[in-house]
Amino acid sequence: MSSTNSATVEQLAALSVPVSTDACRSCADPCDEDHGEYASRFEVDFDSQLLGTVQPLHRQVIISTGRTDWAREVTEVQGSLAQLLLETRERLAPPPFPAGGKKPEPPKSTRTHGVFAQSDSNKLSILNGSHVSIADDHDAQSVLVFPDYTVVESVKPSSDGVDKFWKQVLDPALAPEVPLANGLAHILPYSCVILLCSHKRRDNRCAVAAPKLEERFCDELERAGWEVHSRLGHPDVRDESREELLHEAAASNSALILKTSHIGGHRYAGNVQIFMPQGTCVWYARVSPHEVNAIVKHTILEGKVIPQLLRAGLNIARPSGKTLLDW
Missing domain, CATH: 3.40.30 (Glutaredoxin)
Structure with a gap:
């Protein structure tokens, strides 16, 4: 494992983020499997610091x-x-900072x-x-x-x-x-929602990456026995609590995969966001078809973050021993 990757793993572990230490993701001498054709289609920034290149969002x-x-x-x-x-x-x-005041630095964390x-x-x-x-x-x-x-x-x-x-x-x-209690919104009935940037008019790299990533995600999830959807279905409206509906969604072994407009950082293509019913978002980048198997195995099925691919994470800190699949 490189010193950079090792430092990232230690940093995330110190923040109680459940991490995977899949050796393939940190290999200094990667194999040719699934890399060549995809990588030759466009250039990806592999040199810049990846983690922390996303601003916090609500x-x-x-x-x-x-x-x-x-x-x-x-x-x-x-x-x-x-x-x-x-x-x-x-x-x-509400204003992001006091009127007339200087924009504050984001939290150091x-x-x-x-x-x-x-x-x-x-x-x-x-x-x-x-x-x-x-x-x-x-x-x-x-x-x-x-x-x-x-x-x-x-x-x-x-x-x-x-x-x-x-x-x-x-x-x-x-x-x-x-909004849920007032009938304005409904819980999404999927174990995860996978978003793939495909915005060609911003940058062709994500437009090239998204269809290939979608195909590989479908293959890997279906191999794991999951249902994969690319069309939004009508959610069931039931007289159950929000917590009950979220738990049912998490246990459904199903995924919704959608393509989206620009989410930032096309130079890190492919960009992948994974939202889960537990209230988390894992934002990966530099994702090729080669990485999809590990993302499905470690993040979607095991609830662990792959540090080498991580741009940012929302609500991904967990108490010791817990994974992203825990509540």
């Missing part, structure tokens, strides 16, 4: 579009849900190791996704909300519709239980 939303590529800046498309949501966030969100909690930020990440809307209203779109692990089936791309969405679901002051 929530991330994925807007249904039924597409796998979008305008370069999705929040600049006039009249789009992404644009309206950005404007609403800027108008209604988030600067140095990229492991953060939802409470570390009020930032909202706005992405478009490949899922087709399941709203009954053809003028509305369905939006996934993380780490809440919910779907809001119908959000209208209008000022009134987005204001309502913000105030009833996204306001940082709201707990996840509020």
